[in-house]
Amino acid sequence: MTAPTWVLATDTALLTTCVELARGAGGPVTVVAAGPRELADAAAAAGPDRVLWAEPEADRPAESLAPTIAAAAADAGVRVLVSTVAPAARALLGAAATAVSASVVAGAVALSVDGDALVVERSALDGAVLETLATAGALALVARGDEVAAPDGAPAPVEPLAAGPVADLRVVSRTPVGGASGVRDAERVVSIGRGVRAKADLELIGTLTSALDAEIACSMPIADDLGWVPKERYIGRSGQHIAPRLYLAVGIAGMPQHMEGVRDAKVVAAINNDPAAPIFRTADYGVVGDLYEVVPALVEALRE
């Protein structure tokens, strides 16, 4: 009999992708939803065979359920764990992986079974390489990929996850930071992406924000992976949704997840050295060129 496969979810981002990836293990897929009832209902529509639902107490974060989920995974003999990209889900994955002695693999895009082995393909070296790994043991995967559509059909049944040990972890305060950043209410926003080569180049970008009297924002990798700009300033599906009069994207590819955050901007302009960059499909104005040449020229023109 195939060992159970669990997808751990604390929000819905990439959940259908995770369920599809988990299907590669060949057995029934259970989503363990750690959050409010609405999360469990959304998980039920993402294509699993069933949903186990656990809700943290009001003043506790999802991570407080890590001991419960880890113990339940060990009891159930789970062999494959998959997590969504949410930080809390990844924390739960780590705890459950330890409980079932699973090898943890990040960037997983495909899973299959070869005899007794589990075979996982993962994206490595910033997407330049597809690596294949195999194990006779258990696997814990952090999924990577684009959102896939939820399958048609009846939602899976939702059952409560049996109560278990809870971590001694409480939320003692919550302070909103998004509004304080200024980027949400800004009239003009200059946003940088991975086309900017080094953190030191923020000085050059600063000349442009000053000349335009604009706030700085960025794409997700600039804040999340590189930490060059505070996280509350990244724009997109999982970041800020803003509606400035001008959004100037500098060295940003313009992936749908990013552009969702500026759907309500009045004017979107882009500087990108790749004429085929997706951003040119939605931008109102575009300059095809090297930002290291275009930005100084633009600043000079603005100053004049």
Ligand SMILES: Cc1cc2nc3c(=O)[nH]c(=O)nc-3n(C[C@H](O)[C@H](O)[C@H](O)COP(=O)(O)OP(=O)(O)OC[C@H]3O[C@@H](n4cnc5c(N)ncnc54)[C@H](O)[C@@H]3O)c2cc1C
């Ligand atoms: C579930 C999920 C949610 C996500 N949510 C978000 C989100 O909320 N926000 C977000 O931003 N992303 C999000 N992403 C990531 C998104 O898919 C993209 O990977 C990301 O936006 C790419 O960032 P980028 O455009 O800065 O980098 P890249 O894709 O690396 O693009 C860099 C661009 O810069 C250009 N460039 C390079 N050098 C120069 C130069 N010298 N001059 C001018 N142009 C240059 C290149 O042509 C390229 O187009 C999400 C992804 C997933 C899977």
